[in-house]
Amino acid sequence: MAVIVRWTAFSHSSLAFFPCPSATARLSLPRRTFSRFTRCLSLATSPPAYPESGDPTSSKVLLKGMEFTELEKWVKSQGFRSGQALMLWKCLYGNNNWAQSCEELAGLNKEFRKMLSENSSLMALSVKDVLTASDGTRKILFTLDDGSVIETVVIPCDRGRTTVCVSSQVGCAMNCQFCYTGRMGLRKHLSTAEIVEQAVFARRLFSSEFGSITNVVFMGMGEPLHNIDNVIKAAAIMVDEQGLQFSPRKVTVSTSGLVPPLKRFLRESTCALAVSLNATTDEVRNWIMPINRKYNLSLLLETLREELLSKHKYKVLFEYVMLAGVNDSMEDAKRLIELVRGIPCKINLISFNPHCGTQFKPTPEEKMIEFRNVLAEAGVVVFLRLSRGNDQMAACGQLGKPGYIQPPLLRVPERFQTAV
Numbered sequence: 001m002a003v004i005v006r007w008t009a010f011s012h013s014s015l016a017f018f019p020c021p022s023a024t025a026r027l028s029l030p031r032r033t034f035s036r037f038t039r040c041l042s043l044a045t046s047p048p049a050y051p052e053s054g055d056p057t058s059s060k061v062l063l064k065g066m067e068f069t070e071l072e073k074w075v076k077s078q079g080f081r082s083g084q085a086l087m088l089w090k091c092l093y094g095n096n097n098w099a100q101s102c103e104e105l106a107g108l109n110k111e112f113r114k115m116l117s118e119n120s121s122l123m124a125l126s127v128k129d130v131l132t133a134s135d136g137t138r139k140i141l142f143t144l145d146d147g148s149v150i151e152t153v154v155i156p157c158d159r160g161r162t163t164v165c166v167s168s169q170v171g172c173a174m175n176c177q178f179c180y181t182g183r184m185g186l187r188k189h190l191s192t193a194e195i196v197e198q199a200v201f202a203r204r205l206f207s208s209e210f211g212s213i214t215n216v217v218f219m220g221m222g223e224p225l226h227n228i229d230n231v232i233k234a235a236a237i238m239v240d241e242q243g244l245q246f247s248p249r250k251v252t253v254s255t256s257g258l259v260p261p262l263k264r265f266l267r268e269s270t271c272a273l274a275v276s277l278n279a280t281t282d283e284v285r286n287w288i289m290p291i292n293r294k295y296n297l298s299l300l301l302e303t304l305r306e307e308l309l310s311k312h313k314y315k316v317l318f319e320y321v322m323l324a325g326v327n328d329s330m331e332d333a334k335r336l337i338e339l340v341r342g343i344p345c346k347i348n349l350i351s352f353n354p355h356c357g358t359q360f361k362p363t364p365e366e367k368m369i370e371f372r373n374v375l376a377e378a379g380v381v382v383f384l385r386l387s388r389g390n391d392q393m394a395a396c397g398q399l400g401k402p403g404y405i406q407p408p409l410l411r412v413p414e415r416f417q418t419a420v
Contacts, residue, residue, distance in 0.1 A: 060121045063092060064200070065193035067236055068243070078119065084112050086242065092122070093243035098204040124193035125150075125201065137389030139399075140201065144170070144194065148187060150221055151399045152198040155388050156210045163215040164202035166195055168231050169222025171400065174256045175407045177288045178278075178321060180355040180393075181221045183402035189227040195234035199244060216246055218253040219274070221399050225253070225261040232264075235271045248272070252317065259295040259303050266307045274317040274348075275304070279327050280335035287410055288326070297339065304343050315344045315381075321352050321397065322363035322371065325419030333374040346381040353387050353395040359409065359420040 061074060068089055075085035087108055091099045099105050102117040116122075125142040128149060132138055138154040153165040171184035198220075203213045216238055218224040224231045231253060238246045248270040255262055256276050265273060279285035285292035292300075304316055318340060322328045340347070349372055352362040363371070368384060375382040387395045412420055 060119060062124055062191070062193040063088070063120050063122055064124060064196045064237070065191055067233060068240060078115050080112055080115070084108065088116070089242055093200070093240070094245070096207070098200050100204070123197070124191065125197045127201065130205070131392045131394065133389040133392040133394055135388055137392070137394050138206065139389060139392050139394035140205070142198070142201070149401070150190065150194075152202065152220060153389060153394045153399070154202050154206050154210070154213070160211065161215060162206070162210045162213050163217055164199055164213050165217050165220045166198040167220030167222055167399070168195055168218055168224040168227045172222050173226060174223050174289070174291050176256060177410060178323060178352060178358065178360050179397045180402070181397070181400040183357070183406045184400050185407050189230060190222070192230045192233045192237070195230060196237050199238055203244075215250045216252070217274075219396065223256055223258065225255040225258045225265060228261040228264060232269050235269055239271065254319065256289055256291050257295050257300045258291065259299060263303060263307055266311065272317065274319055275300070276319045276321070278319070278321050280332045280339060283413060284327055287413055288323070290410065301339060301343065308344055315346055318345055318347045319350055320347060321350045322368055323352050324361040324363045326360065326416055328363040328367055328371060330371070330374055333371045337375060337378045337380060340380065346383065347375060348383050348385045350385045350396055351387050353390050353398050355393065355398050359412070
């Protein structure tokens with residue numbers, strides 16, 4: 001049965017899809033319909049994160065959903081001292097402890113542990129499975145309290161750097177045409193605790209094998225800036241000097257280009273920003289990244305130029321997934337040089353990772369190198385990013401599990417019909 005899609009906002013941040021037996025499988029998304037969707041998107045707000053509990057019927061507070069000042073205030077409200085809040089914080093995030101139960105809260109007195117067991121929860125996620133790719137990359141499948149599944153990737157590197165790629169949503173509303181997660185649609189935002197605990201689990205499970213987990217990238221499932229409240233808070237917990245102690249320069253939040261929350265992120269967070277660009281013209285970006293119809297290239301890049309004027313020694317990372325015959329011409333390379341001119345930046349050229357049902361093909365390696373050389377000769381700082389974990393569907397753009405009913409594949413512009 002083919003699918004027709006009715007874009008209906010149950011809330012400011014969710015969409016509904018309905019099957020219809022008479023529809024064709026590939027449909028063009030009407031511009032006016034997308035406009036209604038993006039107006040809703042711009043109003044979307046994250047659910048309040050404090051107090052937060054993984055189980056909506058539970059009155060227990062999820063400890064990993066609070067920054068230290070909130071945790072301290074809550075501990076004091078329960079009749080205990082600030083010093084005990086700091087000891088608890090270090091049990092959760094420091095001292096190579098990463099406690100997940102009250103029995104693991106070493107050094108806390110009996111009365112304090114009793115109060116915590118009665119009034120709080122230390123875990124927001126449970127491990128469903130861990131998959132190992134041939135290159136050593138690990139994909140962790142986590143189950144949420146409502147039964148939803150999210151995926152987190154741990155990427156070891158010979159140079160002593162190990163990165164954890166965390167998810168911020170179950171699914172994604174952006175409908176980027178080359179992304180497997182986008183085939184899911186948006187199902188829910190992750191809470192602060194559900195985001196933070198992915199990094200905690202990565203350290204707990206793999207520090208003994210890989211050494212320190214040094215980097216965090218918000219490049220898993222979801223559009224991080226669509227869940228900006230919880231993402232900013234989770235990033236702040238990750239870089240806390242008494243906690244997980246990630247360097248702000250090594251925590252990178254990626255976005256498809258939501259301009260208003262992008263401005264907020266640059267003003268409120270000390271962490272790094274990555275922008276998924278992937279095209280050098282509005283024609284192509286409107287097709288492969290429909291958010292561009294709301295915030296086009298000119299608006300996105302001019303916003304970055306203006307906002308980065310006030311940030312010292314700050315470079316944005318542009319991500320550019322290379323799609324054969326779509327965005328990988330030498331003319332694209334020359335346009336890209338002009339687009340990023342005046343923006344302190346570096347560029348990652350990313351090989352497209354195929355997945356079930358995709359209409360795109362990866363750019364050959366020789367052409368990626370040629371593309372890179374054009375950028376480098378113009379003085380652009382540019383890197384080729386190799387695929388990791390793709391034999392376990394753990395590579396960039398491969399996470400998630402779409403259901404039977406999916407968001408629409410958009411109409412391919414006529415001049416790209418032969419490329420897909």
